[in-house]
Amino acid sequence: xxxxxxxxxxxARGFLGTIELFVVSAIGSLILGAILAAMRVSPxxxxxxxxxVYINILRxxxxxxxxxxxxxxxxxxxIYDLSYFTRACIGLILYTAAFVCEVIRSGVNTVPVGQAxxxxxxxxxxxxxxxxxVLPQAVRNVVPPLANIQIALLKNTTIAAGFSVTEAGGIYxxxxxxxxxxxxxxxxxxxxxxxxxxxxxxxxxxxxxxWSTAR
Amino acid sequence: xxxxxxYDIPGPRARARNVLIGVVxxxxxxxxxGFVVYRFAVTGQFDARLWSWITYVNIQYLLLGAxxxxxxxxxxxxxxxxxxxxVFAAGRMSxxxxxxxxxxxxxxxxxxxxxxxxxxxxxxxxxxxxxVNISAYWAVVLGLMLYNGSVLxxxxxxxxxxxxxxxxxxxxxxxxxxxxxxTNVLLPQALRAMLPTILSQLVVVLKDTAxxxxxxxxxLLYQARFLxxxxxxxxxxxxxxxxxxxxxxxxxxxxxxxxxxLEKRLRKSPRAGADAAREAEREEEFAATL
Numbered sequence: 242x243x244x245x246x247x248x249x250x251x252x253a254r255g256f257l258g259t260i261e262l263f264v265v266s267a268i269g270s271l272i273l274g275a276i277l278a279a280m281r282v283s284p285x286x287x288x289x290x291x292x293x294v295y296i297n298i299l300r301x302x303x304x305x306x307x308x309x310x311x312x313x314x315x316x317x318x319x320i321y322d323l324s325y326f327t328r329a330c331i332g333l334i335l336y337t338a339a340f341v342c343e344v345i346r347s348g349v350n351t352v353p354v355g356q357a358x359x360x361x362x363x364x365x366x367x368x369x370x371x372x373x374x375v376l377p378q379a380v381r382n383v384v385p386p387l388a389n390i391q392i393a394l395l396k397n398t399t400i401a402a403g404f405s406v407t408e409a410g411g412i413y414x415x416x417x418x419x420x421x422x423x424x425x426x427x428x429x430x431x432x433x434x435x436x437x438x439x440x441x442x443x444x445x446x447x448x449x450x451x452w453s454t455a456r
Numbered sequence: 457x458x459x460x461x462x463y464d465i466p467g468p469r470a471r472a473r474n475v476l477i478g479v480v481x482x483x484x485x486x487x488x489x490g491f492v493v494y495r496f497a498v499t500g501q502f503d504a505r506l507w508s509w510i511t512y513v514n515i516q517y518l519l520l521g522a523x524x525x526x527x528x529x530x531x532x533x534x535x536x537x538x539x540x541x542x543v544f545a546a547g548r549m550s551x552x553x554x555x556x557x558x559x560x561x562x563x564x565x566x567x568x569x570x571x572x573x574x575x576x577x578x579x580x581x582x583x584x585x586x587x588v589n590i591s592a593y594w595a596v597v598l599g600l601m602l603y604n605g606s607v608l609x610x611x612x613x614x615x616x617x618x619x620x621x622x623x624x625x626x627x628x629x630x631x632x633x634x635x636x637x638x639t640n641v642l643l644p645q646a647l648r649a650m651l652p653t654i655l656s657q658l659v660v661v662l663k664d665t666a667x668x669x670x671x672x673x674x675x676l677l678y679q680a681r682f683l684x685x686x687x688x689x690x691x692x693x694x695x696x697x698x699x700x701x702x703x704x705x706x707x708x709x710x711x712x713x714x715x716x717x718l719e720k721r722l723r724k725s726p727r728a729g730a731d732a733a734r735e736a737e738r739e740e741e742f743a744a745t746l
Contacts, residue, residue: 284466285478291485301659301708303666306701309677313684314694318495396570403572403670410572413580424585427577431569438568 244416244425251415256433258408262330262398267391269334274341281346284367292342299339305400308332312404329401337394344390348383349375385449392441396434409433496694506692509683510699522679523703529593529665529675533600534658540605545612551634559609566606572667575599579671592673596665604661611653615646649722655715659708666704676700 245252281292299307311328323331352375360374402410409430416426466474496502509515547559566574579595582588590598619642627641669677680700684693 280481283477284470285474285481287478288481291481297709298705301663301705301712302701303663303677303704305666305669305677306697306704309669309680310697310701313681314697317499317501317694318492319499320495399570399572400667400670403667410570410576413576417580417584422585424577424581427573427581431573431577434570434573435565435568442568 266333270337273338277342278345541608
């Protein structure tokens with residue numbers, strides 16, 4: 242308990258950093274993921290191809306490597322000086338968006354064919370079909386796995402600690418500089434993540450159970 | 457539902473519009489790529505000097521050794537997490553309440569704590585807190601085992617639970633014991649259905665070995681950082697990172713290609729396992745990230 246109370250400032254700053262990273266990356270990845278998903282189901286073959294290539298590359302690259310790239314290699318291109326925080330966010334967004342896209346796409350695919358056919362028969366266009374008929378129904382299938390992906394993103398933010406971003410994963414360094422017990426300190430970090438992750442997981446399971454019976 | 461249901465077969469006007477969107481989209485994407493390539497050229501990243509390191513035999517051996525270290529950690533972690541997953545899946549399905557409760561707690565705990573924090577606890581924490589020194593290699597392997605093992609335990613459990621109840625009922629009716637029902641009837645069917653999911657979880661294991669970089673385990677990324685900071689080579693970190701990325705992507709594509717191939721073959725033969733596969737897939741959506 243002492244380790245936590247003596248260094249409460251560190252923990253507060255760390256977890257605040259984690260939450261900041263998470264919120265920015267979550268919003269960014271949802272937007273980019275939705276755009277990519279729209280590309281992957283669109284009637285334009287070349288856009289579908291771009292979407293597929295993007296997803297195959299990003300899904301098969303370790304997140305550590307993506308952030309590594311932005312942390313160390315990006316400055317060499319001398320495009321625009323970004324803070325470590327921004328660069329970590331970009332890495333997390335690019336990586337997570339690939340998974341978000343796949344979930345949205347497979348959610349769209351679970352909507353019965355008849356729904357889209359009926360809306361087409363009524364003369365709806367592609368955009369109208371997608372936004373008024375298919376997506377509202379797909380939400381049930383999309384939200385639970387999407388919540389899972391965002392939970393994973395929350396845990397993934399710790400990787401940014403390896404690249405000089407102030408967040409919960411980096412608390413141990415400051416602790417060992419202060420000479421505190423690192424083992425106990427890290428266990429408190431784990432507890433902190435449990436407090437953040439467990440309610441989200443419970444919510445996700447609740448949604449999943451409720452909506453999967455309604456289907 | 458295929459994407460084609462979402463829109464009509466395009467007529468002349470729609471085709472023209474699609475071509476226009478296609479051209480504009482292509483131009484945007486090419487513009488982004490072109491800009492990056494332009495920055496490469498302007499900052500001199502295409503200089504032969506920065507790429508010459510690839511031709512040095514010593515560096516090739518260094519990278520090969522790093523690849524070996526990555527694969528070594530991957531192999532050990534894969535085997536251990538399969539074992540861990542099997543043990544705790546069995547534990548969670550146990551009829552003895554205390555066994556299933558303890559297993560559930562352990563599995564849920566390790567799934568909720570970020571893998572990197574686990575690795576830090578093993579590498580920095582345990583040595584100072586308990587006085588047991590764990591090498592970087594074992595910290596990575598054990599961390600991967602605890603996390604992916606817990607995810608796999610859930611996958612196994614979901615696979616077995618998704619089998620039709622008639623299977624186990626029939627086996628019990630034939631007079632088989634609990635263990636026999638599990639090993640002779642349920643597991644063979646469930647494993648077959650879960651194989652693609654298990655393989656795609658192994659892709660996650662492979663990707664996550666890259667976390668070893670942060671605790672200075674000498675795998676691919678670590679050597680990339682090392683080579684990238686060598687002044688004599690012109691500090692080619694961008695170039696090394698790109699080569700390492702190609703290596704990772706190639707390895708992961710091979711593994712996930714294997715998993716897709718298996719899935720296709722399984723789908724062709726209709727069996728009770730199909731439901732289990734679907735159930736396991738739902739589990740995978742969680743697992744697929746990290």
